[in-house]
Amino acid sequence: MHTGAPVTGTEFDTSMGPHRFRNNQRMVPASEAAWKLAGDNGMLDIRVDASNGQNRLRDVRTGHEFVNLASCSYLGLNSHSTVVEAGVTALREEAVTGLAMAEFRIRLEAARRLEEELSELFGAHVLPSISCGVLSAAVLPLMASGHLTGTDPLVVVFDRFAHFSLNFLKPIVADESLVLTSPHDDMDFLEDVCRKYPRVAYVCEGAYSTGGLANLHGIKALQDKYGMYVYMDDSHALSTQGPHGEGYARSVFRELDDRTMIVASIAKAFGSTGGIAMTGSSRLFDFLYRSGPMGWSQGLRTAAIGTTLGSIAVHRSPELGTRQRQLAENVGIFDRRMKDRGIRGTGSHIKFVPVGENEWAVELATELYRRGYYCSAMFFPVVPRGQAGIRLMLRGDMTAAMTETFVDTLEDVLDGFL
Numbered sequence: 001m002h003t004g005a006p007v008t009g010t011e012f013d014t015s016m017g018p019h020r021f022r023n024n025q026r027m028v029p030a031s032e033a034a035w036k037l038a039g040d041n042g043m044l045d046i047r048v049d050a051s052n053g054q055n056r057l058r059d060v061r062t063g064h065e066f067v068n069l070a071s072c073s074y075l076g077l078n079s080h081s082t083v084v085e086a087g088v089t090a091l092r093e094e095a096v097t098g099l100a101m102a103e104f105r106i107r108l109e110a111a112r113r114l115e116e117e118l119s120e121l122f123g124a125h126v127l128p129s130i131s132c133g134v135l136s137a138a139v140l141p142l143m144a145s146g147h148l149t150g151t152d153p154l155v156v157v158f159d160r161f162a163h164f165s166l167n168f169l170k171p172i173v174a175d176e177s178l179v180l181t182s183p184h185d186d187m188d189f190l191e192d193v194c195r196k197y198p199r200v201a202y203v204c205e206g207a208y209s210t211g212g213l214a215n216l217h218g219i220k221a222l223q224d225k226y227g228m229y230v231y232m233d234d235s236h237a238l239s240t241q242g243p244h245g246e247g248y249a250r251s252v253f254r255e256l257d258d259r260t261m262i263v264a265s266i267a268k269a270f271g272s273t274g275g276i277a278m279t280g281s282s283r284l285f286d287f288l289y290r291s292g293p294m295g296w297s298q299g300l301r302t303a304a305i306g307t308t309l310g311s312i313a314v315h316r317s318p319e320l321g322t323r324q325r326q327l328a329e330n331v332g333i334f335d336r337r338m339k340d341r342g343i344r345g346t347g348s349h350i351k352f353v354p355v356g357e358n359e360w361a362v363e364l365a366t367e368l369y370r371r372g373y374y375c376s377a378m379f380f381p382v383v384p385r386g387q388a389g390i391r392l393m394l395r396g397d398m399t400a401a402m403t404e405t406f407v408d409t410l411e412d413v414l415d416g417f418l
């Protein structure tokens with residue numbers, strides 16, 4: 001019983017959680033030393049002048065110029081004049097930064113037009129939101145409880161490597177239904193679950209954040225055989241693939257039905273800010289607009305509506321294909337020259353170079369930075385323990401020659417390193 005005496009730590013020690021899905025007490029200290037080393041090496045909080053683009057960022061404090069290989073703007077659309085100007089124009093025309101209220105009550109006509117144009121571009125019903133993470137937070141608990149399928153609750157299987165914005169929701173989803181974690185991209189595990197339970201949903205990525213692609217045909221086969229619901233986050237492949245930039249997932253999940261939802265951030269290759277959900281069913285939309293974080297506070301900001309409309313215009317132009325092809329060429333160059341080096345992400349623009357210990361990853365990233373390339377050191381809990389490394393992303397606004405020069409440098413650094 002609380003007696004009115006001051007609350008002390010020891011008195012409440014027993015209130016530490018059951019840690020069924022996460023444990024900050026254990027996870028946070030595991031990477032502290034690596035973060036400190038990264039900071040000490042000058043690899044964090046770098047402040048830049050970006051006016052010469054991602055291929056020539058300039059550290060304003062040291063004057064050091066470098067190529068940014070940690071950006072998710074895989075096509076360079078974040079600095080495309082059409083995209084930037086559309087944001088400015090939208091702000092001028094609407095004369096309001098946003099309505100600061102839930103969109104299901106009142107929204108700008110431009111927001112409705114945006115929904116229509118996105119749907120037309122991607123050939124699916126598209127629900128836009130302020131971020132992809134917010135969409136997942138709104139959708140996954142309702143998917144688990146059966147409200148998207150009109151059924152009893154679904155057993156929800158998360159791929160072990162699913163993005164933090166998905167994994168983070170496990171405790172909430174587990175309050176609605178049974179949650180399981182599958183080994184990465186393991187179709188046998190998934191099929192066993194489908195045999196055992198009548199209603200299953202699989203939560204995964206299309207192109208994984210730490211390199212590698214989902215087995216789309218395997219997933220689709222299980223959907224066809226067992227009616228499995230698929231919730232796929234294709235943030236890293238939207239815009240970079242497909243005739244209209246519809247992404248990697250849509251190369252197999254072409255026609256979306258009411259058992260598939262594909263979400264993606266539009267703050268990456270798409271070059272704007274926000275997130276989208278693509279579904280086959282318009283029926284869901286009124287409902288989802290009202291759910292959880294979709295209705296809490298801010299709707300789409302005016303500038304975001306503008307830049308997204310601008311990016312849609314670029315997606316409809318031949319320029320999309322030009323930049324996609326350059327990206328594919330750069331991936332080809334990298335894969336051809338770096339094969340046999342144990343680098344993850346063949347065929348993908350996201351590469352993960354495993355080195356092992358956290359500190360080694362920081363040292364490798366530091367040396368690359370010294371030579372003019374910023375790549376991200378990554379360690380537990382983003383990747384499994386003892387499997388630290390660097391992540392780097394190729395872009396379609398890099399030339400083939402730049403890619404070759406980068407590979408020369410990477411080879412040289414890795415040879416000196418190992």
Ligand SMILES: *Cc1c(COP(=O)(O)O)cnc(C)c1O
Nearest residue numbers: 131132133163165235265274275
């Ligand atoms: C970046 C990323 C997100 C987060 O997107 P936001 O729009 O910033 O919320 C979600 N999922 C994946 C796979 C990502 O890479």
